[in-house]
Amino acid sequence: MSLIGTSPQRPDAFDKVTGGKGFPVNVKLPGMLHAKLLRSPYPHARILRIDTSAAEKLPGVKAVLVPSEVPKRKYTPVYFVPAAAGSMVQDMLIMSDTVRFAGQPVAAVAATSLRIAEQAIELIEVDYEELPTVFDPEEAMQPGAPQLHEHAANNVAVNPVMGFGDLDKGFAEADHIFEGVYSSHRVHTCYMEPRVCIVDCDRQGNYTVHSSTQHLFGVREKLAYALEIPESKVRVIKAPYIGGGFGGKLDIGYIEPVAALLSRKTGRPVRIEQTRHEDFISTARHPIKVYLKTGVKKDGTFTARHARSILDTGAHATHGAEVINVHGVFGLLMTYRCPNSKWEGYTVYTNNMIGGGYRGYGSPQACFAAESQIDEICEQLKLDPIEFRRKNAWHAGEPHPMVPGVTLDSYAFDECLQSGAERIGWSQRKKADSGSGTKKRGMGFACQPLWVSGCVGFPDIYEHSGAIIKLNVDGTADLAIATMDIGSGQTTTLCQIAAEELGLPMEAVRMVQNSDTTTVPVDAPTHASRATYSAGNAVQAAARTVRERLLKVAGIMLDINPEQLAVANGRVSVKADPKRSLSVAEVVTRAESPFVQHGKNGPAPTTLEEKGTIIGVSSLAPKSNPSPVSVEFVEVEVDTETGQVQVLRVVYAHDLGKLIHRNGAEGQVEGGFQQGMGYALMENLLFDPVSGSCLAGDFLDYKMPTAVEMPRDIQSIFIESNEPSGPFGAKSLSEPCITVPAPAIANAIYNAIGVRIRELPITPEKILAALGKL
Amino acid sequence: MKTIELQINGAAHEVSIEADETLLQVLRNRLDLIGTKKGCDSGGCGCCSVQVDGKVVYSCMMYAAGAAGKAITTIEGLGDGGTTLDPLQQAFIDAGAVQCGYCTCGMIMNASELLATTKNPDEDQIRHAIAGNLCRCTGYTKIVDAIKLAATRIAGRAMESPE
Ligand code: FES
Ligand code: FES
Numbered sequence: 039m040s041l042i043g044t045s046p047q048r049p050d051a052f053d054k055v056t057g058g059k060g061f062p063v064n065v066k067l068p069g070m071l072h073a074k075l076l077r078s079p080y081p082h083a084r085i086l087r088i089d090t091s092a093a094e095k096l097p098g099v100k101a102v103l104v105p106s107e108v109p110k111r112k113y114t115p116v117y118f119v120p121a122a123a124g125s126m127v128q129d130m131l132i133m134s135d136t137v138r139f140a141g142q143p144v145a146a147v148a149a150t151s152l153r154i155a156e157q158a159i160e161l162i163e164v165d166y167e168e169l170p171t172v173f174d175p176e177e178a179m180q181p182g183a184p185q186l187h188e189h190a191a192n193n194v195a196v197n198p199v200m201g202f203g204d205l206d207k208g209f210a211e212a213d214h215i216f217e218g219v220y221s222s223h224r225v226h227t228c229y230m231e232p233r234v235c236i237v238d239c240d241r242q243g244n245y246t247v248h249s250s251t252q253h254l255f256g257v258r259e260k261l262a263y264a265l266e267i268p269e270s271k272v273r274v275i276k277a278p279y280i281g282g283g284f285g286g287k288l289d290i291g292y293i294e295p296v297a298a299l300l301s302r303k304t305g306r307p308v309r310i311e312q313t314r315h316e317d318f319i320s321t322a323r324h325p326i327k328v329y330l331k332t333g334v335k336k337d338g339t340f341t342a343r344h345a346r347s348i349l350d351t352g353a354h355a356t357h358g359a360e361v362i363n364v365h366g367v368f369g370l371l372m373t374y375r376c377p378n379s380k381w382e383g384y385t386v387y388t389n390n391m392i393g394g395g396y397r398g399y400g401s402p403q404a405c406f407a408a409e410s411q412i413d414e415i416c417e418q419l420k421l422d423p424i425e426f427r428r429k430n431a432w433h434a435g436e437p438h439p440m441v442p443g444v445t446l447d448s449y450a451f452d453e454c455l456q457s458g459a460e461r462i463g464w465s466q467r468k469k470a471d472s473g474s475g476t477k478k479r480g481m482g483f484a485c486q487p488l489w490v491s492g493c494v495g496f497p498d499i500y501e502h503s504g505a506i507i508k509l510n511v512d513g514t515a516d517l518a519i520a521t522m523d524i525g526s527g528q529t530t531t532l533c534q535i536a537a538e539e540l541g542l543p544m545e546a547v548r549m550v551q552n553s554d555t556t557t558v559p560v561d562a563p564t565h566a567s568r569a570t571y572s573a574g575n576a577v578q579a580a581a582r583t584v585r586e587r588l589l590k591v592a593g594i595m596l597d598i599n600p601e602q603l604a605v606a607n608g609r610v611s612v613k614a615d616p617k618r619s620l621s622v623a624e625v626v627t628r629a630e631s632p633f634v635q636h637g638k639n640g641p642a643p644t645t646l647e648e649k650g651t652i653i654g655v656s657s658l659a660p661k662s663n664p665s666p667v668s669v670e671f672v673e674v675e676v677d678t679e680t681g682q683v684q685v686l687r688v689v690y691a692h693d694l695g696k697l698i699h700r701n702g703a704e705g706q707v708e709g710g711f712q713q714g715m716g717y718a719l720m721e722n723l724l725f726d727p728v729s730g731s732c733l734a735g736d737f738l739d740y741k742m743p744t745a746v747e748m749p750r751d752i753q754s755i756f757i758e759s760n761e762p763s764g765p766f767g768a769k770s771l772s773e774p775c776i777t778v779p780a781p782a783i784a785n786a787i788y789n790a791i792g793v794r795i796r797e798l799p800i801t802p803e804k805i806l807a808a809l810g811k812l
Numbered sequence: 813m814k815t816i817e818l819q820i821n822g823a824a825h826e827v828s829i830e831a832d833e834t835l836l837q838v839l840r841n842r843l844d845l846i847g848t849k850k851g852c853d854s855g856g857c858g859c860c861s862v863q864v865d866g867k868v869v870y871s872c873m874m875y876a877a878g879a880a881g882k883a884i885t886t887i888e889g890l891g892d893g894g895t896t897l898d899p900l901q902q903a904f905i906d907a908g909a910v911q912c913g914y915c916t917c918g919m920i921m922n923a924s925e926l927l928a929t930t931k932n933p934d935e936d937q938i939r940h941a942i943a944g945n946l947c948r949c950t951g952y953t954k955i956v957d958a959i960k961l962a963a964t965r966i967a968g969r970a971m972e973s974p975e
Contacts, residue, residue: 048905048908050910051905051913052897052905054916055901055905055916055917055920056888056897058846058847058913059846061849228946228948229948230849230859230915230946230948232851279913281912281914282948282949314852314853525914701954704953704954705950705954708951708952709947709949712947712948712950712952736854736855736856737851737852737857738855738856742946744939744944744945744952745939745952745956746939746940746943748939748951752953
């Protein structure tokens with residue numbers, strides 16, 4: 039292997055450092071109109087009357103859209119499930135005359151300029167009848183609370199309950215029982231490129247869509263469903279890259295269907311770009327409150343665990359119907375072995391903004407609860423927290439506790455724990471609150487013992503990918519795939535996998551730009567830590583087909599059995615006699631040549647067998663869903679006078695099967711820590727408790743870590759357990775990087791100052807209050 | 813509407829604008845200089861950073877009219893316009909400082925002011941200099957590495973060819 043595990047230059051980097059032309063936000067079409075949404079100031083209201091006459095008269099206004107004009111079929115906007123999936127809740131309309139959160143769109147205007155559109159929405163008059171509101175999910179579950187949706191008694195949208203064993207027996211067998219309530223808050227993914235779309239409807243009702251999205255085919259499916267038209271009427275163009283997603287662009291927004299309807303009305307392309315404030319209220323990680331009760335033996339063996347999780351899904355269920363399951367199953371129920379377990383999840387409607395997808399998808403909330411409580415148990419029972427986790431962990435070779443038919447073929451939890459502990463110097467850790475002075479240091483760690491590499495085994499979730507690879511006469515290859523590059527380097531790793539399999543240099547493989555849903559195989563989204571593993575498998579399969587035919591043609595040219603040939607560094611050579619070789623360019627040129635090829639040695643006839651483009655196509659779901667494992671150790675310093683927490687050092691150890699691109703993988707860890715630390719210490723999307731309006735207009739109101747607050751020292755340890763089902767042994771990486779920081783930091787804070795904070799974010803105020811200084 | 817003249821990357825551009833248009837709007841919407849990005853439109857992210865008379869400004873916070881007569885540099889003005897890049901651009905590629913790339917141009921414009929005013933900045937100086945530029949992908953580690961790398965290369969080049 040030559041390329042795997044190295045850090046070849048990202049194919050998109052040159053373009054990005056010179057101006058980044060490929061972002062959807064740059065798309066401009068002739069005759070394009072600009073649209074703006076009018077949003078409700080009330081969190082719960084019925085629309086009695088809308089008067090758009092003044093707006094329509096404004097010069098430059100081309101169309102106005104109101105709720106009575108939109109299709110009436112309810113849908114789930116989530117991309118990765120079928121539109122009518124039974125596991126999801128179909129409760130969305132493009133526009134409704136019932137408002138359920140402050141900021142819900144109630145009308146839209148398309149005009150010749152954004153300025154005119156903005157003026158026009160101010161001219162729309164709406165009469166509302168205000169309705170009683172509820173913002174706290176536990177209040178919303180009480181009898182008598184305002185009801186948001188007819189179908190949901192007590193505002194509970196879904197209520198999964200799972201478990202095994204005998205809970206009462208398990209708690210009876212316990213020597214100690216621990217109970218705690220762990221709560222988390224609403225944070226935003228903060229992708230830097232706003233959500234934006236341009237939709238162009240032609241006179242025969244064909245829609246062409248550009249969108250800043252994590253899922254090409256998701257836009258097609260959900261837009262067609264919401265508009266009640268066949269999918270073939272929607273063509274979605276793949277942007278070369280988008281400006282970040284992190285799960286925040288995993289569902290169709292209001293903007294795509296609204297732009298589509300305005301384009302249909304006007305016959306012109308319609309562009310909608312959200313402001314940062316609109317982005318803030320479009321998607322967020324759900325706040326989840328976890329009631330966690332755990333029974334353990336004296337030696338630290340789990341005997342019983344019971345968890346109740348209350349998820350605030352806001353005005354509509356959307357992702358909340360699935361986040362709750364991932365949270366419960368992968369965060370609480372299955373992380374460690376415990377013979378008697380029960381988990382109850384409640385996805386609850388409130389008049390808050392709608393929650394969305396966010397990297398980790400429910401697991402950061404769970405990991406904070408579970409990994410905090412384990413440290414509390416260890417502290418009280420004087421057990422070694424590393425040994426405790428090791429004792430209760432799964433082991434390689436065991437059946438996957440969640441995914442039927444899958445074995446934990448590669449699973450290096452112990453190695454992660456050990457190498458991380460060694461690197462941070464865990465043996466030097468002092469007892470809790472043993473420092474002197476006002477600035478105290480502490481160490482802590484947390485684990486994500488079980489996670490996914492995609493969604494094979496989940497009943498309702500799409501999980502196949504497909505690729506097309508074509509060789510060119512100059513010895514290069516074109517790779518076409520629907521997998522969106524959302525910043526985390528999908529183009530790079532997929533080209534790298536293709537290059538490795540084809541024996542080509544990295545620069546010789548090029549990602550096809552602007553392919554679309556009519557030209558590439560169907561693909562699941564870039565989400566669930568799946569792209570390297572699942573799309574990587576598809577690319578490898580297509581590349582194998584290509585290689586096979588390449589060797590076949592070369593075999594004819596060299597008059598040798600293709601099995602005796604190998605390809606590397608752009609040359610096909612005879613294994614036993616490497617001097618006998620041809621360049622890939624020569625072989626492809628032969629395959630593409632007419633019946634007589636004119637070469638150095640004069641004209642030579644070619645055969646039918648050699649002829650035809652060397653191309654490979656794949657479409658497949660991966661065979662497995664291997665679990666990555668991650669452990670993160672941090673060292674913090676807490677200022678007991680100000681309550682400020684500074685993270686000094688981070689050591690992250692992760693079993694990723696096989697490292698594909700070292701620099702890119704480190705980037706995932708480092709960027710994941712920025713998001714995880716923001717979640718732990720400072721980020722918080724705040725709302726006015728009375729009006730329900732989001733208080734964050736921009737990044738001055740929403741504090742995320744800058745280069746100054748970030749630790750200088752972030753070290754990545756990659757454990758290669760060689761997953762048999764993955765491309766070159768790889769499984770996944772991205773999401774655990776963001777799951778473990780919050781509990782690791784909370785545990786380190788405890789170690790520094792002896793204070794346990796169970797409510798995120800851990801702000802200076804909470805620390806000072808816990809220290810009795812406020 | 814009124815007409816102003818902007819000096820951008822060494823060339824004069826006459827543009828008709830509304831009086832309240834920001835420099836960012838004019839660059840992106842009227843001149844198609846789309847390397848400058850909008851991340852917040854309110855002075856909070858730094859994606860729109862450009863240089864005006866050698867100083868970094870958030871172009872979303874400056875009226876275009878206020879930039880008339882001043883020397884404006886955008887990402888399109890770095891390097892030779894062909895395959896030769898500014899040392900910072902090259903270092904961002906080499907250090908792997910680019911993920912989604914949406915913050916990248918603003919980051920580079922900011923770092924370029926730093927390197928023009930500070931030879932071999934230390935890590936603290938670099939981190940403080942880019943504190944007004946948010947990145948959600950990289951955790952800044954490799955961005956800091958890239959700026960250090962560019963500074964080292966520039967210093968090396970200066971050693972090779974003393975003026
Ligand atoms: S767009 Fe100017 S600072 Fe964010
Ligand atoms: S690289 Fe994505 S925001 Fe910086």
